[in-house]
Amino acid sequence: MMRLAPADLRRFVGDCYMAMGMAEDRAALVADSLVQADLWGHASHGVMRTFWYAARIASGATRIDAPVTVEGGLGAVTLLDANDGIGQVAAQEAMERAIAAARVHGIGAVSVRNSGHFGTAMYFTRQAAAAGCVGFLSTNASPAMAPWGGREKRVGNNPWSWAAPAARHPPMVLDIANTAVARGKLYAAKARGEAIPQGWAIDAQGVATTDPADGIAGTILPMAGHKGYAISMIMDMLSGVLSGSGFGPAITGPYMPEGRSGVGHLAIAINIAAVRPLAEFEADMEALIASLKSAPRGEGVEEIFYPGEIEARSEARALAEGIALPADVVTDLTEQGAALGVRFPA
Amino acid sequence: MMRLAPADLRRFVGDCYMAMGMAEDRAALVADSLVQADLWGHASHGVMRTFWYAARIASGATRIDAPVTVEGGLGAVTLLDANDGIGQVAAQEAMERAIAAARVHGIGAVSVRNSGHFGTAMYFTRQAAAAGCVGFLSTNASPAMAPWGGREKRVGNNPWSWAAPAARHPPMVLDIANTAVARGKLYAAKARGEAIPQGWAIDAQGVATTDPADGIAGTILPMAGHKGYAISMIMDMLSGVLSGSGFGPAITGPYMPEGRSGVGHLAIAINIAAVRPLAEFEADMEALIASLKSAPRGEGVEEIFYPGEIEARSEARALAEGIALPADVVTDLTEQGAALGVRFPA
Numbered sequence: 001m002m003r004l005a006p007a008d009l010r011r012f013v014g015d016c017y018m019a020m021g022m023a024e025d026r027a028a029l030v031a032d033s034l035v036q037a038d039l040w041g042h043a044s045h046g047v048m049r050t051f052w053y054a055a056r057i058a059s060g061a062t063r064i065d066a067p068v069t070v071e072g073g074l075g076a077v078t079l080l081d082a083n084d085g086i087g088q089v090a091a092q093e094a095m096e097r098a099i100a101a102a103r104v105h106g107i108g109a110v111s112v113r114n115s116g117h118f119g120t121a122m123y124f125t126r127q128a129a130a131a132g133c134v135g136f137l138s139t140n141a142s143p144a145m146a147p148w149g150g151r152e153k154r155v156g157n158n159p160w161s162w163a164a165p166a167a168r169h170p171p172m173v174l175d176i177a178n179t180a181v182a183r184g185k186l187y188a189a190k191a192r193g194e195a196i197p198q199g200w201a202i203d204a205q206g207v208a209t210t211d212p213a214d215g216i217a218g219t220i221l222p223m224a225g226h227k228g229y230a231i232s233m234i235m236d237m238l239s240g241v242l243s244g245s246g247f248g249p250a251i252t253g254p255y256m257p258e259g260r261s262g263v264g265h266l267a268i269a270i271n272i273a274a275v276r277p278l279a280e281f282e283a284d285m286e287a288l289i290a291s292l293k294s295a296p297r298g299e300g301v302e303e304i305f306y307p308g309e310i311e312a313r314s315e316a317r318a319l320a321e322g323i324a325l326p327a328d329v330v331t332d333l334t335e336q337g338a339a340l341g342v343r344f345p346a
Numbered sequence: 347m348m349r350l351a352p353a354d355l356r357r358f359v360g361d362c363y364m365a366m367g368m369a370e371d372r373a374a375l376v377a378d379s380l381v382q383a384d385l386w387g388h389a390s391h392g393v394m395r396t397f398w399y400a401a402r403i404a405s406g407a408t409r410i411d412a413p414v415t416v417e418g419g420l421g422a423v424t425l426l427d428a429n430d431g432i433g434q435v436a437a438q439e440a441m442e443r444a445i446a447a448a449r450v451h452g453i454g455a456v457s458v459r460n461s462g463h464f465g466t467a468m469y470f471t472r473q474a475a476a477a478g479c480v481g482f483l484s485t486n487a488s489p490a491m492a493p494w495g496g497r498e499k500r501v502g503n504n505p506w507s508w509a510a511p512a513a514r515h516p517p518m519v520l521d522i523a524n525t526a527v528a529r530g531k532l533y534a535a536k537a538r539g540e541a542i543p544q545g546w547a548i549d550a551q552g553v554a555t556t557d558p559a560d561g562i563a564g565t566i567l568p569m570a571g572h573k574g575y576a577i578s579m580i581m582d583m584l585s586g587v588l589s590g591s592g593f594g595p596a597i598t599g600p601y602m603p604e605g606r607s608g609v610g611h612l613a614i615a616i617n618i619a620a621v622r623p624l625a626e627f628e629a630d631m632e633a634l635i636a637s638l639k640s641a642p643r644g645e646g647v648e649e650i651f652y653p654g655e656i657e658a659r660s661e662a663r664a665l666a667e668g669i670a671l672p673a674d675v676v677t678d679l680t681e682q683g684a685a686l687g688v689r690f691p692a
Contacts, residue, residue: 106455172583280590298552
């Protein structure tokens with residue numbers, strides 16, 4: 001593992017994107033969203049993904065200079081078209097507009113069509129929390145699961161996030177995908193020769209399995225069974241269908257070098273002060289969090305966390321100690337940066 | 347089992363509530379919400395709960411004549427106080443106001459404080475769908491689970507629902523609580539001498555268990571583990587904290603004859619036509635549903651359903667054949683109705 005200063009990583013990633021032709025402000029936004037994911041301990045959405053977007057940028061599937069255009073709306077609602085551009089750019093614009101609308105109307109919603117992968121949803125919903133709002137953001141994603149009872153991938157993991165301010169505490173944040181487990185855990189179990197728990201996967205015939213090899217040949221199950229399937233469909237409805245974007249099997253994932261992404265998003269901000277004084281809301285959030293953290297703990301549990309607390313704890317540590325990257329990620333970033341003439345920070 | 351006409355049941359339940367002193371329109375609303383749950387096949391939220399509310403009404407904990415008052419708001423947002431009244435009355439008012447605000451502002455939100463148990467969330471969100479909106483409704487509830495890592499009940503199951511219209515199909519509907527399983531299933535497994543799956547419950551020491559007796563002595567786990575815990579906390583924030591109502595351990599459940607309920611709700615309606623023409627949205631919903639229903643099925647699966655379809659199928663059957671009630675529920679309703687001078691339909 002190598003420890004790097006967040007600012008150095010941010011500059012490196014931004015320079016790489018500028019070398020790919022991205023405007024400075026957009027490169028800085030995408031770089032910050034990736035580094036921030038590392039700060040929160042979400043390495044899978046961090047700088048290791050820097051060049052993940054590169055193939056789609058090179059093929060023109062992601063148009064890095066596409067404008068985000070206003071295509072419709074009414075009152076507190078706006079429809080944006082991302083014109084096959086960068087997901088982070090569209091999500092940022094959407095959340096800013098939702099917050100601005102919430103200041104005027106008490107609540108604001110921004111629907112986004114023809115966008116791309118935006119990284120980590122909580123990067124955007126936490127901005128709403130910082131602005132005194134409750135924030136919501138959803139996206140749809142490429143097929144990862146079968147519909148409940150099926151055996152062929154047709155349903156995305158369709159991530160969604162809520163965030164709210166919590167006074168002296170970091171915000172309360174939910175940010176989840178609707179799959180029971182990341183596919184990588186099946187490969188890891190197979191490598192260790194271990195069985196997987198019921199509820200993780202079905203085999204190619206659509207039958208529940210505890211054999212990781214059968215699960216890899218089949219598909220991942222939704223979290224919480226049929227409930228997770230239903231949640232994922234609702235997020236596709238909110239993100240893809242409402243916006244007039246792609247939905248269901250029509251979405252192309254960020255791993256594919258070509259093909260329009262087609263993903264849509266929905267951003268909502270609720271102005272807390274439209275309901276009650278923000279200070280009262282925050283005092284109650286403190287009391288709610290205290291009721292969780294003071295609960296009697298299970299055997300072997302050292303601390304109870306409220307949602308979003310682990311990420312905030314991780315960030316504080318990484319800001320002090322630097323972001324730890326595995327050697328193979330450092331090698332990969334160094335080589336790919338060098339090919340663009342961008343030097344990886346020593 | 348006895349089959350009864352929905353209209354007869356609706357009249358019986360409404361008459362019982364009027365005999366308890368409830369105004370006719372309120373009695374009709376609560377009766378309809380219970381009968382509708384039976385029509386959807388959700389017997390646990392159906393007419394068997396008729397007298398469940400009675401003890402709280404008799405004690406004055408639920409004030410059946412309490413007005414729903416406007417206490418604040420801004421633009422598209424309204425704050426209502428249910429003044430310890432009937433949950434269904436408050437939720438109905440909230441959803442109607444959210445829909446009306448969405449017509450003007452594109453989106454509307456209504457926060458409700460000091461309410462009570464409102465029955466089935468989808469009873470209200472489906473009204474938004476019928477009005478050309480996407481509807482959302484959340485509520486908090488009395489403690490049912492430990493915070494993740496804890497061993498004492500401090501987190502409600504905090505149900506939430508989304509609904510959206512789907513053209514020639516009945517609406518797409520999500521309506522879930524955030525517990526892994528209803529507590530009754532632990533008692534059933536214990537009675538059969540069977541183990542329960544991992545992920546259902548922890549014992550009194552907070553350790554995961556597959557012994558139903560240990561789970562009964564302990565607490566139910568959230569659906570999807572820590573994800574369900576986080577979702578439930580977010581629903582408490584949206585319902586209880588945002589509205590300035592009770593939250594966390596301060597909520598009194600509908601099983602308790604006394605004590606202020608303290609639950610809050612949040613209703614949101616998004617006017618689909620503010621984003622894109624409703625007919626286009628609905629055509630895409632049909633396509634999305636078709637992609638689910640046409641998926642290759644798993645072994646032994648006869649049909650794939652989209653969220654909300656099973657309830658709609660159940661309703662069509664029950665409207666044709668009547669609502670089937672178990673003999674013990676019929677006996678109970680007959681006796682309790684007779685005590686109020688209301689005759690159970692033959």
